[in-house]
Amino acid sequence: MTELVFDTLPAHDAREVVRRCADVPRWCDALVALRPFGDADRLLATARGLARAWTPAEVEGALAQHPRIGERPAGDGAEARMSAREQAGVSTDTDVAARLRAGNLAYERRFGRVFLIRAAGRDAHEILAALETRLGADDETEAATTAAELCDIALLRLAAAVAPAQVLR
Template identity: 60%
Template sequence: MQLEDFHALGEADAQALVRRCADVPSWAAAVVAARPYPSVAALRAHADDAARRWTASDVEQALADHPRIGERHRTPGATAALSAREQAGVDPADARVAARLADGNARYEQRFGRVFLVRAAGRSSAEILALLERRLTHDDATEAAVTAQQLREIAALRLADLVDDPVEAPAPRPAPEPVA
């Protein structure tokens, strides 16, 4: 969707769209309330700035809408499709990877009491597993900060996919010079 289309949405529809990026109602409301934006870059900058003010409660609420790494979303819908695309680097048919992810997810949830969240887009299974193992060594405060950062990265990528710059028509090419 182009920025002008985002500006034209009603408040409820715009907030629903932004909440597909991260289910933090106060953040979505702040992003929508600041419309119109002079550019997509300004929209993204404002969204990032607002996301840096997320509370632990905001992050926990947003995590509820994310499946475990290596699993599919519990319910169909827009965020399920986004999540599936983001986890495309994780092969669910690879039994070894699936077993290691299931084990790591269980240890993470036991250790931190929440789902392991990582920006999976662009990362391989091996990278995700290495990050999971490394993050299991974090103290609670460090891991909470890393989780919030990963959620911000996911939200930023999703927002970039949803609202983009208008596509400018290419400049017309001059007619070729006649051959003499």
């Protein structure tokens, strides 16, 4: 029989694994409390379902971990390392970097929060195009898009966190 290692971690350690993915305390607590999952697919499906109930305040709180797109994350903690890895494809030429900086500032003025997008698997031009498009969104649509992007990032991080040592034999 095999077990998901996440299922066997002490509660504090399991909560820290989840918190690094998205710092939404209610979500973290629920995922730890709902163990055991048995496999990563069940864990990720549950995590996605619980993320659909994130409140705007929870999303805003979780954004504090995320650097501006195209900027190096501050610190050397797990969240900073994950952000740096996710943004590895965002290395850009000077023109695109300048446009990303300007777009980030315009977004922050417009919406009052950092622009968030799942950078993994996207290049700088795709991200810039999404940023420019999202600047024209209404507040409600953009809030929903931000929450969905945060969820995507959290699930990618959670999948990576449980994959390396997913199975105990």
